[in-house]
Amino acid sequence: MPDRVDALLRDLTGEDRGARRAAAPLLADLGAPVVERLLPLCADGASRYSPAESVLHRIGEAALLPLREVRRRGPGRLRRTALRLLVDLGGAECLAEADRRAVERLVRIRLAEEGDVRLPSDAGRWLAFPADRFDDAVAALDLHGLTPATVAMGVAAATAAENSREFRDAQGATATAYRVFITPEFENWQHEGPGRMWRLVWGDSFVDELDGFTLADRLSRRCGEAHFYGIDPYHSAENWYVSREGRGVRGYSTYADPPFFGDPLPFEAGEDEDSEGTVHASTAAFLLSVEPGPMSAHGTRGHGWLATTRPEVPLDRFRGALPV
Known part of the structure; x- marks a missing residue:
């Protein structure tokens, strides 16, 4: 057995792509006993998409117990990697209580230090609502388990890590829970008085599967x-949509026919006279609410929140280690 594992690990880390591909499923079939041998190949600084990490994902739940043992007993150089992989493979619910408390303490420290932040600006989809209606927004979107989160943590949770999970509800039917991030309050320098501060809502699966336009109507x-914005550079598509009192009043979608609906809003008055209105979601966001991108600490209030759409699926059940 040790000789076989050594040979497979050599193949997994070698230059021969065919040998790597052949070794991965064979190592995964060996299960828990090879986890500690794979861990050094996943250490921080190595690629998050290394062949060794791929094998651990294939092993799945069977890897959790040996990873917990590394957290408890060491070796020390692998404990940090084991922590990350525990959350990647099983969610934060797999962590020991001491590890949970340590992570929560780190988040509190990072929140106190959070300064300038950056929101994705070259692509994505998001919602916006007036910051002073936070409680109404939480109720409108039926969010649960709100937990403080840094912007880096929240955006990763809602866009890069697992942000939807299927489960069986009380009636035994298949249902889906979504992980959602509500940003801190950001200032819109175009506005004076009411409407100056806005929060954004990120959640790729949430917005895609429940429809951003419908969600904006629910929020409003x-x-x-409330607004919905979408930028899809791959398909050269842009969307922006303004909803008031539960009804869409103005919007643009690149591939809709016609692309505009509703009467032009005052912010569009400066558009070229040959244009029907604003076609860029980022321009609409900049003038109506908040344009994602670099966000100054000077124009930011409070902190962000992670939430789940179903109380049956708490946040710690979503998989994926997050930056803090």
């Missing part, structure tokens, strides 16, 4: 006004 019924 409770918040008075």
Whole structure:
């Protein structure tokens, strides 16, 4: 057995692509006993998509117990990697209580230090609502288990890590829970008085599967006004949509026919006279609410929140280690 594992590990880390591909499933079939041998190949600084990490993902739940043992007993140089992989493979619910407390303490420290932040600006989809209607927004979107989160943590949770999970509800039917991030309050320098501070909502699966336009209408019924924005450079597509009191009043979608609907809003008055209105989601966001990108600490208030859409699936059940 040791000789076979040594040979497979050599193949897994060698230059021969065919040998690497052949070794991966064979190592995965060996299960828990090879986890500690794979860990040094996944150490921080190595690629997050290394062949060794791929094998651990194939092993799946069977890897959790040996990873917990490394957290408890060491070796020390692998404990940090084991922590990350525990969350990647099983979610934060797999962590020991001491590790949970340590992570929560780190988040509190990072929140106190959080300064300038960056939101994805070259692609993505998001919602916006007036910051003073936070409680209404939480109710409108039926969010649960709100937990403080840094912007880096929240954006990764809602866009890069697992942000939807299927489960069986009380009636035994298949249902889906989504992980959602609500940003801190950001200032819109174009506005004076009410409407100056906005929060954004990120959650790729949430927005895609429940429809950003519909979600904006839900938000605006409770918040008075809400927006949906989408930028898809791969398909050269842009969307922006303004909903007030539960009804869309103006919007643009690249591939809709016609692309505009509703009467032009005051912010569009400066557009070229040959244009029907604003076609860029980032421009609409900049003038109506908040344009993602670099966000100054000077124009930011409070902190962000992670939430789940179903109380049956708490946040610690979503997989994926997050930057803090």
